[in-house]
Amino acid sequence: MRNENENLIEGRNAVLEAFRSGKTIDKLMVLDGCQDGPVRTILREAKKQDTLVQFVSKERLTQISETGKHQGVVAYMAAYAYAEVEDMLALAREKGEDPFLILLDNIEDPHNLGAIIRTANQAGVHGVIIPKRRAVGLTATVARTSAGALNYTPVAKVTNLTRTMEELKKEGLWFVCADMGGEQMYRLNLTGPIGLVIGSEGEGVSRLVKENCDLTASIPMKGDIDSLNASVAAGVLAYEVVRQRLMA
Structure with missing residues (x-):
């Protein structure tokens, strides 16, 4: 270890x-x-x-x-070098696909970040964006938990998440925020160039970031507790995006 x-x-x-x-x-x-x-x-x-x-x-x-x-x-x-957001858009263009990005807000657990990067790689996400403050970076634990996905999925670290979202909107992306109070994810159109925004279990997505999102999506909950682990929530929503893209 x-x-x-x-x-x-x-x-x-x-x-x-x-x-x-x-x-x-x-x-x-x-x-x-x-x-x-x-x-x-x-x-x-x-x-x-x-x-x-x-x-x-x-x-x-x-x-x-x-x-x-x-x-x-x-x-x-950092255990790995960071990419630039433009690298992610270029990767999408190279593959002939609509950009699909995951943006993380308030994710401080390295195991969560590593697991999200692993899922992102399998779901065909073109990149993961994290903020500089109040967020874990690319540590050795993140690299290990990603099970090698960090070698293939670019991760960018940005100074201001909302400003980055504003710039990406100019590139045609729209943003969906994971939130318990949102519309059930199955009722939303999650196709096209998209940024999926995930917050921490405790605090969720911060107010300013949420205000910059176009939609909020909730995951149906049938149990007795009111939230999922951040990496699990990211996986569920990412694969709903995958499903809708395959059906489109």
């Missing part, structure tokens, strides 16, 4: 070299109040890559550190 901390980089020189060598850094954690020359250089490199930066306490860094020599900086490196 691979440890998540295989992707942990500690110390000023190691983190700076990781940035300068072009490695994809998901998140940079810096000792709060530390603004000396080397740290400012690292922060400049992080800004160039638009890396998420968090300023944290010394206790937090010590808790994360495996070596005890973090020197005030710790970085998390």
